[in-house]
Amino acid sequence: MAQILETSSERWGDEGRRRSAALIAAALRMIMREPESVLSRDRPELSRGVRSLHVRHARADLQTKRVNSPVHIIYYRVASAELIEVVRVLHEHMEPSRYVGPQKP
Secondary structure: OHHHHHHHHHHHHHHHHHHHHHHHHHHHHHHHHOOOOOOOEEOOOOOOOEEEEEHHHHHHHOOOOOOOOOOEEEEEEEEEOOEEEEEEEEEOOOOHHHOOOOOOO
8 A cells, every 4th residue: 555655646746645545545435335345346266255346436435636547456355244354455457366365475
């Protein structure tokens, strides 16, 4: 997360960093409210219980200026009724099987 926000700051300044952080936070709130939303995808090919949500789906929840072209996907699993485990947040062009799954860094 820190690297994503640092890159946003370098490319689009502090305002871009704030918008990116707000969008990711909105996506995380969406996941907490409805982990198995129709906007998310089950990703059994990566690991049992893993789902993904593209952050672009959270733009409607923002009260501030929007991120024009969101490019990140949140990979997560429901650990328990009260706990969502965020496994990774990756750029949409990254191959998730290299970063998500059994014994991945």
